[in-house]
Amino acid sequence: MKSPGFRGQGMKAENKHAKIIVAATKVFAKKGFFTARISDIAKEAKVADGTIYLYFNNKYDILLSVFEEEVKKIAENTAQLLSLETDPRRMLEIFIIQHLIAMKKNKNLAEVIQIELRQTNKVIKDYRDNKFSEYTGIIADIIRRGQSLGIYRSDIQPDLAKRALFGALDEVSRVWNASLETHYTVDETANQILSMFLSGIQLNPEN
Amino acid sequence: MKSPGFRGQGMKAENKHAKIIVAATKVFAKKGFFTARISDIAKEAKVADGTIYLYFNNKYDILLSVFEEEVKKIAENTAQLLSLETDPRRMLEIFIIQHLIAMKKNKNLAEVIQIELRQTNKVIKDYRDNKFSEYTGIIADIIRRGQSLGIYRSDIQPDLAKRALFGALDEVSRVWNASLETHYTVDETANQILSMFLSGIQLNPEN
Amino acid sequence: MKSPGFRGQGMKAENKHAKIIVAATKVFAKKGFFTARISDIAKEAKVADGTIYLYFNNKYDILLSVFEEEVKKIAENTAQLLSLETDPRRMLEIFIIQHLIAMKKNKNLAEVIQIELRQTNKVIKDYRDNKFSEYTGIIADIIRRGQSLGIYRSDIQPDLAKRALFGALDEVSRVWNASLETHYTVDETANQILSMFLSGIQLNPEN
Amino acid sequence: MKSPGFRGQGMKAENKHAKIIVAATKVFAKKGFFTARISDIAKEAKVADGTIYLYFNNKYDILLSVFEEEVKKIAENTAQLLSLETDPRRMLEIFIIQHLIAMKKNKNLAEVIQIELRQTNKVIKDYRDNKFSEYTGIIADIIRRGQSLGIYRSDIQPDLAKRALFGALDEVSRVWNASLETHYTVDETANQILSMFLSGIQLNPEN
DNA sequence: CATGAATGAGCGTTCATTCAT
DNA sequence: TATGAATGAACGCTCATTCAT
Structure with missing residues (x-):
């Protein structure tokens, strides 16, 4: 990420940076990272091709920035909501709902996270995962916490369950964008996933 | 996919086709679809660049072929094993285990399925999903079947659960290739996923 | 070359123009004309990129200005010193010494004259040569003069000898900047060149 | 420098490589290294742009190759002729004549050597000079040799004289290409330079 | 069938120049 | 005058695809 000076920028620069991020998210989501052209992003952002390089070092830097900035928003939002809760069951519910809401609200972003960040090379993946781990680590x-409270089964491996839940959410919300089948509302979906997952990991499932 | 005539091919042609598929699977897994070059595949297959075009129409055709052929193997293998079973619980167990075994055995393929097929454009995705749906449709x-037998909860949406389970398996096995964390054996993983998922969808979970 | 109005400039403008010339000379010498960026010159001159275009029409105009202004200085200085002399041998000595002193003193300029002005196209070269001819024409x-006084060999073609001497001085002083070998002092070098050249063109060499 | 395989190339490949070298020499001479476009060279060589990259790594590699190959020819030719001579006066004559002949015969090359190789950065210059030093080192x-035989003045610094002579030849032959003035024949020019230079460095000049 | 040299369209990136402030 | 963000034309290089051998 770059930034063209900091004199009296105030808002102009910020706007342009944001405009490019939004445009890139849209274009990447639609065409994929490799198929997307810088000129596509520029056109979408209504700036000149060269302007993009005033704010980003290269094409991949745009992808990273999109990822970082957008994921940060979700992670922070979720973390904040969770800080008000103590019941592991409610916390799981919150995470699931928030994730699905975010994915549904920003379909472009969903694509970027789910699809584009599985590309490129290992180094990039590592970087991505470090960032992403912070988010999925919440699960x-x-x-x-639920295990130490005796609510969740102690034989469940948290890291495995974490991946299983994230994978389930990821795949489920992918449908919304691919629009391959009739799909369900956020609430329906969240309920289904939550009830399955909760029953699956709870010590004494009562539902 | 092409086929270079049927004059006196006998076996050579089949061998070459197969060699290219294997090479492509390896190269795509390692470098990704867009980053992989035709010449990489040709070199890996010990074949001239031009030879590839005797068996495939274009680069993307190779990807599709890799996908079709390899997925077909898994699907057929799984379907055959399932035909011997009637208990939905055992059937789920078989599916999970077989999928994880296949992913672990053929890491290249796992990457191809998980990563490469999330790229390219919508048209491709649709095509992919039609093919892939046959496989995930099994779930x-x-x-x-379990619902009609009164074993699985009737409030569970089969298509949603299908996606949730596939997503969980997909994400869980992704770790094996990315090797980001200490990972579990196939059996461990299968057990965990199975027990979570079974408890989650069973009407009266008793395990 | 431009000139930004003449309202109340007084001195500021002159300073800025000069600052840019100095900066450009330095940058061109270091990076070459084509490799040098306007922003390099602007940074070196501690001026905004756009400011440069208040004083020069374009990049090439800067190069020409650098050349003109700096060569003019040398030419005028040399011409003035020569006006006090009548002996063609002493005059040659003066030219050689002055040229080498100038090159040694202003290494950046030396590079600009020797290297940068051999770039660009024919049109430019012609222009350059017209300007430069005034200087080398002195030789x-x-x-x-020496020939008409019967001191120099009449079979020597002045224009050829002129080029030979300038080429020798040019190449000899190039070493100082490229610092490829142990190099000699101005006096040593001047003596060597002078004694060689004088012996070469004198009618009755007596040294 | 590259080469596209070595199976049964025999002549085709060689021809193409040579064609590109010739075309590049011509284009570089006409437009200069930086102003020359790869597509110019390709067009001149009647090959596709991409073909050039089958034989050269990049644009600069072409320049280096042109330089190396052409200078090697001159250097080897001159060295061979000199091996038949022992008289330092004749040897100097041979060098001067051969150099001027080569420059006159291949005007494109002359430009490349004289002009283009003064560009780019220090690293390149060093490389150039190492190569070039082999050639100018002959002087x-x-x-x-002449000094040890008592024929040339012992107070002359060989390395300085070397530069002076090369610079003189360089500048003199530059005129042929710039065609700025009426110019002399090779013999005339060689005679003038030789007689000046010989008189300049001989111990007892008798001409 | 097999080869790999040749092709050329296409894209990421740079940077001289402009112009609104 | 001065600034520097914005522009967009231009180019080096890649690589999927073709085709003469």
């Missing part, structure tokens, strides 16, 4: 934390 | 079928 | 004039 | 060797 594992909730599970561990 | 939905098992669930419906 | 031919000295030789002609 | 210094001749002078040293």
Whole structure:
């Protein structure tokens, strides 16, 4: 990420940076990282091709920035909501709902996270995962808390369950964008996933 | 996919086709579809660049072929094993284990399925999903069978559960290739996923 | 070359123009004309990129200005010193020494003259040569004077000798900047060149 | 420098490589390295742009190759002719004549050597000079031989004289290409330079 | 069938120049 | 005058695809 000076920028620069991020998210989601052209992003953002390079080092830097900035928003929002809760069951519910809401609200972003970030090379993946781990790590934390409270089964591996839940959410919300089948509302979906997952990991399932 | 005539091919042609598929699977898994070059595949297959075009129409055709052929193997293998079973619980177990075994055995393929097929454009995705649906549809079928037998909760949407389970398996096995964390054996993983998922969808979970 | 109005400039403008010339000379010498960026010059001159276009029409105009202004200085200085002399041998000595001193003193300029002005196209070269001819023409004039005085060999072609001497001085002083070998002082070098050249063109060499 | 395989190339490949070298020499001479476009060279060589990259790594590699190959020819030719001579005066004559002949015969090359190789950065210059030193070093060797035989003045620094002579030849032949003035024949020019230079460095000049 | 040299369309990126402030 | 963000034309290079051998 770059930034063209900081004199009296105030808002102009911020706007342009944001405009490019939004445009890139849209274009990447629609065409994929490799198929997307810089000129596509520029056109979408209504700036010149060269302008993009005033704010980003290269094409991949745009992808990373899109990822970082957008994921940060979700992660922070979710973390904040969770800080008000103590019941691991409610916390799981919150995470699931928030994730699905975010994915549904920003379909472009969903694509970017789910699809584009599975590309490129290992180095990039590592970087991505470090960032992403912070987010998915929330799930594992909730599970561990539930286990220490005797609510969740102790034989469940938090890291495995974390992946299983994230994978389930990821695949489920992918449908919304691919629009391959009739799809369900966020609430329906969240309920289904939550009830399955909760029953699956709870010690004494009562539903 | 092409086929270079049928004059006196006998076996050579089949061998070359197969060699290219294997090479492509390896190269796509390692470098990704867009980053992989035709010459990489040719070199890996010990074949001239031009030879590839005797067996495939274009680069994307190779990807599709890799997908079709390899997925067909898994699907057929799984279908055959399932035909010997009637208990929806056992059937789910078989599916999960077989999928994870296949992913672990053929890491290249796992990457191709999980990563490469999330790229390219919508048209491709649709095509992919039609093919892939046959495979993941197995899960939905098992669930419906379990529901009609009164074993699985009737409030569970089979198509949603199908996606949730596939997503969970997909994400869980992704770790094996990315090797980001200490990972579990196939059996461990299968047990965890199975027990979570079974408890989650069973009407009266007793395990 | 431009000139930004003449309202109340006084001195500021002159300073800025000069600052840019100095900066450009330095940058061109270091990076070459084509590799040098306007922003490099602007940064070196501690001026905004756009400011440069208040004083020069374009990048090439800067190069020309650098050349013109700096060569003019040398030419005028040399011409003034020569006006006090009548002996063609002393005049040649003066030219050689002055040229080498100038090159040594202003290494950046030396690079600009020697290297940068050999780039660009024919049109430019012609222009350059017209300007430069005034300077190198001094050598031919000295030789002609010496020939008419019967001191220099009449079979020597002044224009050829002019080029030979300038080429020798040019190449010899190039070493100082490229610092490829142990190099000699101005005096040493001047003596060597002078004694060689004088012996070469004198009618009755007595040294 | 590259080469596309070595199976049964025999002549085709060689031809194409040579064609590109010739075309590049011509284009570089006409437009200069930086102003020359790869597509110019390709067009001149009647090949596709991409073909050039089958034989050269990049644009600069073409320049280096042109330089190396052409200078090697001159250097080898001159060295061979010199091996038949022992008189330092004749040897100097041979060098001067051969150099001027080569420059006159291949005007494109002359430009490339004289102009283009003064560009780019220090690293390149060093490389150039190492190569070029082998050639200009011949002059210094001749002078040293003449000094040890008592024919050339011992107070002359061979390395300085070497540069002076090369610079003189360089500048003199530059005129042929710039065609700025009426110019002399090779013989005329060689005679003038030789007689000046010989008189300049001989111990007892008798001409 | 097999080869791999040749092709050329296409894209990421740079940077001289402009212009609104 | 001065600034520097914005522009967009231009180019080096890649690589999927073709085709003469």
